[in-house]
Amino acid sequence: MMDWLSISPGEAPIIVSIPHAGTDVPEDVRSSLLSLELAQHDSDFFVDRLYAFASDFGATIIRTSMSRTVIDVNRDPSGQSLYPGQATTGLCPETGFDGASLYKSGMEPDGAEVARRRACFFDPYHEALSSQISRLRSVHSRIVLYDAHSILSQVPRLFEGELPQFNIGSFDGRSCAPSLTEGVASACSGHSTAVNGRFKGGWITRHYGDPENGVHAIQMELAMRGYLDETGPWPPVWDASRAARLQPVLRDVLSACLDFAKGAAQ
Known part of the structure; x- marks a missing residue:
């Protein structure tokens, strides 16, 4: 039993994949890190909570509680x-989004450690x-794989502006x-919306997307400001009022995915 991996099967033709909302860091990894706070800083905080309603659509939801610092499954x-x-x-990030080191000097994961984490968590x-x-x-006859993400509205090292x-x-x-x-x-x-801008889909979208064989993969990267206060203390807290404004749009998004999968949208 892998308590870090959650699989909630549904019968509708949609899978919601949540690869980066986790914050768990095993002790054997934690001891080599500069700090737990740094290791968790770039998590897609609360994305699993944001999309909890997907079960109402009959969606299958797959998520990991493991931090992307341990291994990035995307x-x-x-x-x-x-x-x-x-x-x-x-795959096993040695720096955060800002370029700062995550590990104590000389304790970065080597090839054997990356392979171990891949076998334990990625596979x-x-x-x-x-x-x-x-x-x-x-x-x-066709399904949608919806890969759900979020990120800070401004990360100068990764993209310009907001x-x-x-x-x-x-x-x-292609996916x-x-x-x-x-x-x-x-x-x-x-x-404000971008299609195939700075974020074109990660490995999950690119690897599984196979439209000719009925698997249509799409990624959604949300700016975190839509559902939490990015300017407050970190890690952030769930902002119910902001989330309540964003979730109806996300419901419409998943409805569009279902309409497509069921053939209402060709």
């Missing part, structure tokens, strides 16, 4: 950069995703049908 396991030439983080997450994709594809509220990634149109991207973007109308 990175290419080969080590290849998802954004060549741009600042990013790897089971993707086995779960693959299993649920296969289960749902056996009963639906990020739009909704950032939709479809690997430049899903154009009509799915259009439907999701339409659900966000009236709000």
Whole structure:
């Protein structure tokens, strides 16, 4: 039993993947870090809570409680950069989004440690995703894999200026049908939105998206200001009033995904 991995199967043709909301750091990893606070700083705080309503849609929800500092399940396991030439983080990040070191000098994970973490955490997450994709594809002609993320509105090392509220990634149109991207973007109308801007979809979107075989993968990167106070103490606290304004839009987004998967949107 892996208590860090949560799989909530649903029957609707949609999977909500939440790879970065976790903050857990095992003691054997924690001892090599400069601080737990730094290790947890870049988490997608409360994204699992933000999308808890997805179960009402019959969605399958898969999430990990493990911090992305331990291992990032949304990175290419080969080590290849998802954004060549741009600042990013790897499978077992050694720095945070701001470029600051996460580990004590000389205690960064070596090849053997990366392989151990991959076997313990990365592989089971993707086995779960693959299993649920296969289960749902056996009963639906097409499904949507919705990869849910959030990030600070301003991260100068990663992008210039302030990020739009909704950032939709479809690997430049390769991971899903154009009509799915259009439907999701339409659900966000009236709000600042980017499609395949700085965030085009991580490894999950790129690896599993297979439109020709009925698997349509799309990533949503939310600016955190939409549901919490980015200017207050860190780690942040859940802001119910902000979340209450954002969640109806996210409900419309998932409704658009379901309409597409069920064939209402071609």
